[in-house]
Amino acid sequence: MTDPRDGIAATIDQIAFNGEGLVPAIAQQHNTGEVLMLAWMNRAAIEETLRTGQVCYWSRSRLKLWRKGESSGQIQRLVELRIDCDGDTLLLLVDQTGVACHTGRRNCFFRAVRNGTIETIAEVEVDPSKLYGA
Amino acid sequence: MTDPRDGIAATIDQIAFNGEGLVPAIAQQHNTGEVLMLAWMNRAAIEETLRTGQVCYWSRSRLKLWRKGESSGQIQRLVELRIDCDGDTLLLLVDQTGVACHTGRRNCFFRAVRNGTIETIAEVEVDPSKLYGA
Numbered sequence: 001m002t003d004p005r006d007g008i009a010a011t012i013d014q015i016a017f018n019g020e021g022l023v024p025a026i027a028q029q030h031n032t033g034e035v036l037m038l039a040w041m042n043r044a045a046i047e048e049t050l051r052t053g054q055v056c057y058w059s060r061s062r063l064k065l066w067r068k069g070e071s072s073g074q075i076q077r078l079v080e081l082r083i084d085c086d087g088d089t090l091l092l093l094v095d096q097t098g099v100a101c102h103t104g105r106r107n108c109f110f111r112a113v114r115n116g117t118i119e120t121i122a123e124v125e126v127d128p129s130k131l132y133g134a
Numbered sequence: 135m136t137d138p139r140d141g142i143a144a145t146i147d148q149i150a151f152n153g154e155g156l157v158p159a160i161a162q163q164h165n166t167g168e169v170l171m172l173a174w175m176n177r178a179a180i181e182e183t184l185r186t187g188q189v190c191y192w193s194r195s196r197l198k199l200w201r202k203g204e205s206s207g208q209i210q211r212l213v214e215l216r217i218d219c220d221g222d223t224l225l226l227l228v229d230q231t232g233v234a235c236h237t238g239r240r241n242c243f244f245r246a247v248r249n250g251t252i253e254t255i256a257e258v259e260v261d262p263s264k265l266y267g268a
Contacts, residue, residue: 003250004250005250006250006251007247007248007249007250007251007252010247010250010251010252011247011252014245014252024158024172026160026169026172028167028169032167033162033166033167033168033169034167035160035162035167035169035225037218037223038158038160038218038223050247080246080247080248081246081247082243082244082245082246082247082255083243083245083246083247083252084171084172084242084243084245085235085236085237085239085242085244085245086242089171089172089242089243091169091243101219102219103219105219108218108219108220108223109216109217109218109223109225110216110219111148111216111217111218111219112214112215112216112217113141113144113145113184113214113215113216113217114141114214115141116137116138116139116140116141116144117140117141117144118141118144118145118148118217121216
């Protein structure tokens, strides 16, 4: 049986972290292809994500590990972690509970440039005050 | 008729560029959902992309505009540009000609963490020497 720590060490070895020790991670819903969001991970976030199977990012605003869904309940279960050709971007195939975006929309990319204006193309599905408290 | 420059100005206004004047852009094949790659754009790259409909990035290694496919012919036609909730990531829906990855694979995310090892999960479709010359 393969030790899961082997996968963690092998993964970390392949990653080209930036000068801040971070790497961008794209979260994609595994069974629909929907791109949900982009966030950042450091070594500890990747280790925790691979160890627990629950996606954990690094919050650049709060400067701490960000266990996605810890406040809102909108967690992401990791289905598969992929590494790009030059090791400086991750693609996380996930199963998103509820909505990924803090605005209450399913994904964060709800503004589209169409006909010379920016259109909002997705509705709020969950009131943010219900996600984070009033 | 709407002036396309309005869309360019409106888009630039919404983007939170990083300290280097860059924003990460995820390229996704518009009709399959395949995540092809992540690269970076500056203001000029976004302007050119929206103006021409051909995706142009900023190359952080070569420090110049990178008209995707200019050497390889593997261009990306822009279908739609989307901006995320906090304006610091772009999602480009594109129509990829040929392969997106410089390794000759369709997309850059061909390494997956599975069973404690990193597996290569996509084949080379085009010999890179044919893309870039010997």
